[in-house]
Amino acid sequence: MCSYCGCRSIGIIGRFSTEHDELINVTGLLRRAVTDGRTNEIVELVDDVARLLAPHTDAEEAGLFTVLRREEEFSEHIDTLCGEHVDLDDLLARIRTGESHLVDRFDRELRSHIQREENGLFPASLTTLGGDEWDEVDALTAASVPTSPVAP
Template sequence: MCTYCGCESIEVIGRFMAEHTAIINATTELRRACEGGDPAEVRAAVDGVAHLLHPHTEAEEVGLFTVMRRQEEFTEHIDSLCAEHTTLDAQLDRIAAGEHDLFAAFEHDLRHHIDREDNGLFPASAIALEGPDWAEVDETTPPATPATTA
């Protein structure tokens, strides 16, 4: 999590960072389940991660990402982050389907993705966006659910 620029004090950014922490914490159960190899436990752990990840990525994409994408210098970066969301979803599906050895790659990709947001996009958004932009982000971002802030 970025702690150097203060971007976490922007409500939606602070929320997204807190959700990142909850998602990473949920991967602990997924790691244990994959190591144990029980398909039912893996499925339950995948569901737990997905229950946090899917609302989070949707909220990022329809709110902050939509507004930031309008600035040409961020378009390619936003597109790559959205592609990573898709990759993470596909990896979770494959893990649930029995590819438990894919967990290490999933965790690496997830942590790398979160780092790119927390230490790249979020601080950049604090500089690049202005009052009306943030009002639109707040208006278009779906509210947090208890699951995404757990």
């Protein structure tokens, strides 16, 4: 995860980064359950990942992505990230219904997605958005429902 530019000092970016860390940790538990053949735990762990993922992606899209999308240079990248949110949800649903062989693909795609946010979009937002825009990001994010179980 990114730690070089200071973007985690922005409250909402710090929250999203913390949520990324938790998503990676819970996905690791899911991967180990699949690898170990603990099928009785897989659905529960998929649900744990989903409980973190859905509110996280909803909040990103409602707040940060909405404000950054106004900048033409970001719109295509944000569209790609939103498409990846849908793809991750679809993969997770397929794992839940028994396609556990997809867990490694889910993990790879999740990590790749997070890397693009943490090392690309988040640092760029730090230099692009001003105070009023960050206030708007915070307000839009706070209005998104449901909130992440990791959020303060």
